[in-house]
Amino acid sequence: MGDEKKEVVVRLEGITKEFEEGGRTRAVLKGVDEVFYAGDFSLILGQSGSGKSTLLNLISGIDKPTAGDVVVRGEVITKMKERERTLFRRDHIGFIFQFFNLIPTLTVLENVTLPQELAGVRGGQALAKGERLLAQVGLAGREGAFPDKLSGGEQQRVAIARALAHDPMLVLADEPTGNLDVGTGDQVLELLLNLTRLMGKSLVMVTHNEALVPMADRVFDMRGGQLTLRAGAGRKQAAGEVA
């Protein structure tokens, strides 16, 4: 299957991101051009401070680039107004953070249905889907618990369910296992990959964990402000599906 036949879910066009630090400007991303395909698990590897989380934030629209455009499913989100970006994110993007970031005042089920509730979807449909997802991540029966009663692994599983609850086209994961022990991390990762594949979601994950390389469809390295495709790495590249 050639590159031209795959549907592009995210297109990065000359993305530059600079930060002001003590009166000096530091460029974290320097004209990044890249695409991510629908249904793929794209893995971005890089050292701490290399700019991989920044890139994820730009894709989701929670941050704006200094220059360049982010196009998600044909929509230039960098041209959108703040409210439009928020609504776009609410409808089409799921987030998983390193520190779980569950809302402590909401129950497990309420955390999962949060994006839908924010979008005004209430009642049976959202709840049923939330409960089903919780069952899929192995947390059936814990719907009414508050996050502080859950272990780290359980919290991240709630976060996965939350990221998928509103049926997003794209799931962004920022070091989702970075705050978990190896065993728990593996379980969470397996769950995340299985669910996104099962539901046909695109997943972009940033990490510094090289062990994930064999599981990814395509692997990128973030170095010196540039994103480069690692040749021959990743399942699809190894299989020669994509260039």
Next chain:
Amino acid sequence: MGPLWRTAWRRWRQRPLQALLLLLGVALGVAMMVSIDIANGSAQRAFQLSTDAIAGRATHRLVAGERGLDEDLYRSLRVEAGVYPAAPVVEGYVQAPALGSSPFRLVGIEPLAEAPFRNYLAGIMGESRDDMTGNGLTPLLTERDTVLLSAEVAEAAGVELGDEVEMILAGQPKQMKVVGLLNPTDSLNREALNNIIFADIGTGQELLDMVGRLSHIDLILDAEREAEVVAWLPTGVQLVTTAAQSNAIQQMTAAFRLNLTALSLLALVVGMFLIYNTVTFSVVQRRPLFGILRCLGVTGQQLFRLIMLETLALSSVGVALGLGLGVFLGRFLVQLVTRTINDLYFVVTVQSVAVPPSTLVKGIVIGLLAALLAALVPAVEAMRTSPQSTLRRSTLESRVEKVMPWLVLASGVLAAVGGLLLWWPTNNLVVAFSGLFAVLFAAAALTAPLTAWSMRLVTPVGGRLLGVLGRMAPRDIVRSLSRTSVAIAALMTAVSVIVGVSIMIGSFRGTVVQWLGQTLQADVFISPPQLTATQLVGSLPLEVVEGVRDWPGVAEMVTARQVDVLAPALGRPMAVAAVDGDVSRGERPFLWYEDESIERLWERLLAGEGVIISEPLFVKEGMSVPPEPIVLLTEEGEKSFPIIGVFYDYTSDRGVVLMGREQYVGYWGDDGYSSIGLFLEEGVEAEGVVRELEAAFGGGGTVSIRSNATLREGSLVIFDRTFAITAALQLLATIVAFIGVLSALMSLQLERARELGVLRANGMTLRQLWQLILLETGLMGTVAGVLAMPTGYVLAWVLIYVINVRSFGWTLQMALEPSYFLEAFMVALVAALLAGVYPAWRLGGMVIATAVRSE
């Protein structure tokens, strides 16, 4: 600077807003206290200075009843009793518009007798010429209508030696020539003389309508001479020490001053809530840091010391700011305080606002102590931070849950203690105010449990109505209960004071309106123009009294002579009103009377069988029914008057004695008239008669002629003016509470930046963010507003039935109006919503990516 201090210093530098809020809490509390202290102190000091300046070196005074002493007494004292030194004095108040709007104390002296008494007058005797400009003595003795003035006052008014100045007493203007300008080298005397005008005794007697009389004779006596003078004293004359006399007058305002101080302390309490909140927030926020420090070997005591010392350092800056602000506010409040004292008690003119070091020291000590006390709980919390708690931010909150039952218990105990203190039958106001504060603290202690309970009740309803935001908002409030409840308590306290004071003032006003309606039945009232609101000074010209008696349309005339008479047993003067009829036509309400009917009571009063006293006198002197006779100093010496009735009176808390005119004239030999009430014939229009009388007698402003309606209106203007200071303090307390809520909300919301960032990342729109924050602050305001209603009611009850009665002796009918509660509720709600605006705006502008990452 050690590493601990460096982290603390850098943290406050990074969060200047938090530091500012702590400073404000201390500063506003201290400012309120200092400003009231300055206002009270300045008014007191002005009175004391002018009293001391007039008394000079005199140790004793000979005094008699209202009409003063016969001037022959002065001669007999020197010739027969051989008492020397002695100086005769007449004094009273006059207006001198050219010199300023405040009344001046006109003091008539005998220049030749002055030397041993008032050193600043030595100049007129030729001892020292530095103190005075002009040829004082000769013109003062030889020329009529001449006066001495303070050089400062003259300069400020552009008056020069030899100029004529108009002086008005009881509406009668008179031109007085300035023949000397006093310029004492002593700064205190210079300040005191700013509201005193000296004249020769003859001129003074004439101007003050005291020909042949003296206000007092000043003496310098040792113990031995004192006994001799007492033995010599003729009937009706008393020897008093100058200190005791001035003290007795000062005591009249003690309750008023204490009430103001209590209100200012309330602001400090609200300020303490603010400090507690800021310090608690700083501790909760640094919990992970403290955990790490504890792991690295920092002891609990070191953390405790850190919190206490950083509070001390910040609050020191706050105290300094508060002192400055207090002095500034004091200059404004002193006007209000002086006006009330002038309206209700005696004439005092504050020329300069003094800032005594004791006030500043008090502000510093109480401000710092309050700040340290407020920081104690969070400092102990910091001390107890265990290394394991590094990642647990909610320890404090879970502790709050545990202390809930204790809070309920504490509230019960405080309420019981408060109730006991209020019930305790004593006239001591400090006990009553301690009771009031205990009740307020009891309500504040209940805030946390009631907030938690009500928020749990609201959550499902909020969820049904507003979805996830409706569930989150109440839960967020409960989650941060240790701080939200304190903010709510602060707002509740301030708003309950608004409810309580509004009900009290409203009830007071209602009672006074009703009372005026009952008491003022005559259609037209005539009196000399007044210097103060409640005291009638001077006499009506006889031709006016005789002229109006048979005026066309007048059906009946009643007169009153109002004078101050010394009640020796009580050690203070009180107002005696000698009447020849009832201006209320039997409508005047009575607390108690001896007779079977009011008609009979009046018959007996006019027949001189007894007197009727006002309620404040009855209550403040702890009298019981039937009251013991009251002793007054008459021309014939001390006389006992049976009390045959007690009437309600709201003109003054000093006490009024109503007496039959004939009896009064018999004992005091004074046949003047202070006021007249005219009842008009059926169908005669009052305003028309007022116009006619003004045309006939009112020329030159010698008399004030007012219709019933105008007089009532004027009385209510004075009433409202009296409470202006209360309203000002109420407003300041609300501002402090508002800043408290703003600070608490801001801290809470900023603490949640990451959580709100996650919500935003998950699709929460800006509008939803505003909704969530305003929902939370609105809920907090609602809880504060709802709790403030019963608390405010209890406060009003205590103010009306305990504090007011003990302070002033007035019985008020409590009048409840829904508007008091509604307005206060709206104040709480709007204050809370407004306090949410800044955090919402600030968080709306956050960079989500940064917020999500931040710890």
